[in-house]
Amino acid sequence: MSDFPDTWRKPPFIRNTLLRRGLWLAILAYVVFTMATLPIDWERVSAGMGRAARIFSGAFPPSFARADLLIDGFMESLKIALLATVAGVALSIPIAFCAARNIAPRPVYYLGRATIIIARSFHPVIVAIIFVKAVGFGPFAGVLTLTVYSIGFVAKLLAERIEEIDFGQVEAMRSAGAPFFSTLIYAIAPQILARQVGLSIYQLDSNLRASAVVGLVGAGGIGATLANAFGRYDYDFALAITMVIVGVILVSEAVSGIIREKLA
Amino acid sequence: MNNPAALDHWSRFTPKQRIKRYAVLLATLLVVAWALQSIDVIWEWVWDSPAQMADLFGRMVPPDPQNLPSILQAMWETVNIATIATLFAVILSLPVAYIAARNTTPNVVTLWIGRFILVSSRSVNTIIWALLFVAIFGPGIIAGIVAIMFRSIGFMGKLLGEAIEEIDTRPVEALQASGATRFKVVLYAIVPQVMPTFFAVSILRWDINLRESTVLGLVGAGGIGIILQGAIDTFNWPEVSTILLAILAFVILGEVVSMYLRKRIL
Numbered sequence: 159m160s161d162f163p164d165t166w167r168k169p170p171f172i173r174n175t176l177l178r179r180g181l182w183l184a185i186l187a188y189v190v191f192t193m194a195t196l197p198i199d200w201e202r203v204s205a206g207m208g209r210a211a212r213i214f215s216g217a218f219p220p221s222f223a224r225a226d227l228l229i230d231g232f233m234e235s236l237k238i239a240l241l242a243t244v245a246g247v248a249l250s251i252p253i254a255f256c257a258a259r260n261i262a263p264r265p266v267y268y269l270g271r272a273t274i275i276i277a278r279s280f281h282p283v284i285v286a287i288i289f290v291k292a293v294g295f296g297p298f299a300g301v302l303t304l305t306v307y308s309i310g311f312v313a314k315l316l317a318e319r320i321e322e323i324d325f326g327q328v329e330a331m332r333s334a335g336a337p338f339f340s341t342l343i344y345a346i347a348p349q350i351l352a353r354q355v356g357l358s359i360y361q362l363d364s365n366l367r368a369s370a371v372v373g374l375v376g377a378g379g380i381g382a383t384l385a386n387a388f389g390r391y392d393y394d395f396a397l398a399i400t401m402v403i404v405g406v407i408l409v410s411e412a413v414s415g416i417i418r419e420k421l422a
Numbered sequence: 423m424n425n426p427a428a429l430d431h432w433s434r435f436t437p438k439q440r441i442k443r444y445a446v447l448l449a450t451l452l453v454v455a456w457a458l459q460s461i462d463v464i465w466e467w468v469w470d471s472p473a474q475m476a477d478l479f480g481r482m483v484p485p486d487p488q489n490l491p492s493i494l495q496a497m498w499e500t501v502n503i504a505t506i507a508t509l510f511a512v513i514l515s516l517p518v519a520y521i522a523a524r525n526t527t528p529n530v531v532t533l534w535i536g537r538f539i540l541v542s543s544r545s546v547n548t549i550i551w552a553l554l555f556v557a558i559f560g561p562g563i564i565a566g567i568v569a570i571m572f573r574s575i576g577f578m579g580k581l582l583g584e585a586i587e588e589i590d591t592r593p594v595e596a597l598q599a600s601g602a603t604r605f606k607v608v609l610y611a612i613v614p615q616v617m618p619t620f621f622a623v624s625i626l627r628w629d630i631n632l633r634e635s636t637v638l639g640l641v642g643a644g645g646i647g648i649i650l651q652g653a654i655d656t657f658n659w660p661e662v663s664t665i666l667l668a669i670l671a672f673v674i675l676g677e678v679v680s681m682y683l684r685k686r687i688l
Contacts, residue, residue, distance in 0.1 A: 168610065189509065192502045196563060206558040213557055237457040244454055279673040280666070283549060283637040284647075287654060288662075292478045293471040298463045302471075371547045375640065378462075388553060404545040 213393050220401055221394035228399060231373075231383035232406065238300040238379050239365035245301065246308025246365075247358045253309060254316035255342065261320060270317070277310035286372040297378030304365045304372065311364070312357050316350065323349045356418045363414040370403050478659065485667055486660030493649060493668050499563060500645035500672070503638065504631040507567045511574035512624050518575060519582035526586055526612065540583070543576025548634045552643040563644035570631050570638070577630075578623050585619035586612060621687045625680045632676040636669050646672075 172178040222228070256262050257270030285306050289299040327345040336344070373381015380403060387396040435443065521527045522536030552569035559565040593611040602610070639647020646669060653661040 185509075189506065192506055196567075202560040203558075203564075206560055210558040213554075233460075234462065237461045240454060240457045241461065275674065276670065279633070279670050281633050281637045283640060284650070284666070284669070287640070287650075288478070291654065292475045294464070294467050296463065296467075297461055298468055298471070301461075367547070371549050374549060374553075384550075400546065400550065404542075407545050408541070 216391070216393035217397035219394065220398035221392075222398050224395060227383055228380075228402060231380035231399070232402070234297055235366060235369040235373070235379035235381070238297050238304060238369045238377075239362060242301045242304030242308055242365050242369075243358060243362045246305040246361065247312055247354075249305065250309050250313035250316060251354070253313040254320060255346075257313060257317040258320035260323075260325065261346070270313075274310060274314050274317070277306050278314065279310075280306075282307045282368050282372050283375055286375050286377040290376045295376045295378070300369055300372050300377035300379055303377055304368055307368055308361050308365060312361050315357055316354060319350050319353045320346065352421060356421055359414050359417050359421075363410045366410050367407055370407075481659040482663035482666075484660065485664040486658075487664055489649075489661055490664065490668075493646070493665055496639075496646045496649050497668060497672055500635045501632070503563055503566045503570065503645050504628060504635040507570035507635075508574060508624065508628045508631050510567075511571045511578060511627070512620075514571070515575045515578040515582060518579040519586060520608075522579055522583040523586035525589075525591070526608070536579070536583070540576045540580050543572055544580065545576075546573070548573040549637065549641060552638050552641045556642045561642035561644075566635060566638040566643035566645055569643055570634060573634070574627050574631060578627055581623045582616060582620060585616045585623075589615040618688055622684065625683050625687075629676055629680040633673055636672075 172181065253270055253273055255270075256266050257274055259267055262270060282303055286299060286303040289302045293299050293302065323346060327349070328341055331341045331345045369377075369379045370381045370384070373379040373383070374385045376382065376385075380399065384396060384399045384403070387393075387399060433440075518536055518539050520536075521532040522540055524533065527533040527536060548569055551572045552565060555565035555568045555572075559568065589612060593615070594607055597607045597611045635645050636650075637647050639645045639649070640651050642648070646665065650662065650665045650669075653659075653665060
């Protein structure tokens with residue numbers, strides 16, 4: 159083997175040549191096939207460009223003439239986010255305990271996991287539509303929706319944290335004869351509290367963001383204001399709302415980041 | 423706790439810490455109380471809601487599988503929206519990540535362009551992007567694909583850019599010292615280091631996009647949401663529950679697939 163090559167090539171990502179080429183071919187075939195069957199109506203697109211231009215020219219300059227509506231919408235979003243976070247976190251704690259493999263008995267564990275999976279699987283907008291139909295338009299539907307949304311996220315991560323705890327403290331308390339609830343409060347709660355507070359702050363930020371969206375389907379808040387502005391072709395007001403939403407989200411992201419950094 | 427005389431009485435916090443904790447608790451309670459009493463809710467509807475919800479869920483049982491073929495067809499469309507949009511967004515997010523990372527961006531102007539793209543893409547929700555693109559392209563699958571793409575570019579660009587900023591600079595320096603071109607430095611020193619993040623982020627975003635693509639139809643941007651909206655508007659609750667079950671199965675399946683991919687590739 160004296161004939162070493164004097165050039166070097168990067169080894170391929172997938173060593174098996176057949177598999178590699180097969181995968182590339184499969185991906186290419188999928189993309190070409192799906193793109194080919196996409197119903198793109200080019201006439202509609204070219205007509206749409208004109209509409210886009212009209213929307214954008216209608217949107218500039220953004221109009222803050224109805225700032226009081228904007229502020230009302232935002233306060234409502236904030237309240238929805240706050241109440242949903244409180245309710246969601248309060249419900250998440252017992253659900254997280256149920257869904258932690260190391261604490262809950264098997265049947266309870268499966269029940270807890272199933273609750274989390276269902277809460278996570280549905281996009282908040284779908285949940286919002288169902289709740290709007292069930293309890294009527296307005297912020298209450300928004301609070302319910304974001305409560306479900308919070309459970310899906312907070313309970314999942316909290317359950318994962320509970321599964322990672324140091325079990326020595328639990329064993330110490332059990333061997334000293336502590337009942338179940340004392341063990342939860344004195345051995346487990348202190349270990350998960352920091353994570354719990356961090357998650358709640360994060361969820362508040364996340365709920366504020368989501369409340370802008372669920373309002374589009376009638377669940378109150380700034381999203382409802384935006385949907386109304388869009389529906390009435392008030393594109394300048396819609397742009398103003400969107401700009402404020404983006405600004406508020408950036409601020410709330412920064413604030414929640416700072417708080418979580420201080421807690422950690 | 424430092425005072426030996428106090429050792430027979432243990433408490434977890436110093437008085438100062440305790441006051442601070444109670445103050446935070448009080449402030450939180452006040453804020454919640456303010457939100458509760460000023461929120462514009464019709465309380466009669468709230469007390470009535472358990473009965474209303476029981477009624478609604480009662481109407482949803484049993485699920486009606488009559489329209490299952492067209493639901494599955496729409497599901498397939500939904501998968502296509504998510505997958506195609508993720509593929510394009512992956513490709514487009516690479517140059518954005520490259521110019522938004524502090525150590526690879528050519529100059530300050532490109533850095534700010536990159537950051538502007540990331541922030542504006544990330545702060546507007548998929549649904550709002552979809553509203554805009556439905557107005558441009560008309561209702562249909564293409565508006566959905568473009569909306570998801572626009573939202574995903576910011577997400578993936580941000581995470582990839584952070585990965586690029588965290589790379590080990592020694593391979594880069596070694597290649598530069600041996601006179602490699604810029605392109606070769608990127609290909610042989612940077613790409614191998616961000617490869618794991620690249621796959622992790624792509625799979626994660628695909629998983630998220632599957633969920634997001636289920637609601638695009640509600641604003642007319644294609645997929646299962648159109649059928650869902652139709653069923654809700656006609657109060658066809660048994661069909662609504664079939665669709666919801668289909669979405670549940672679809673999202674769980676997506677999660678299983680992405681878990682498998684993550685295990686195989688990473």
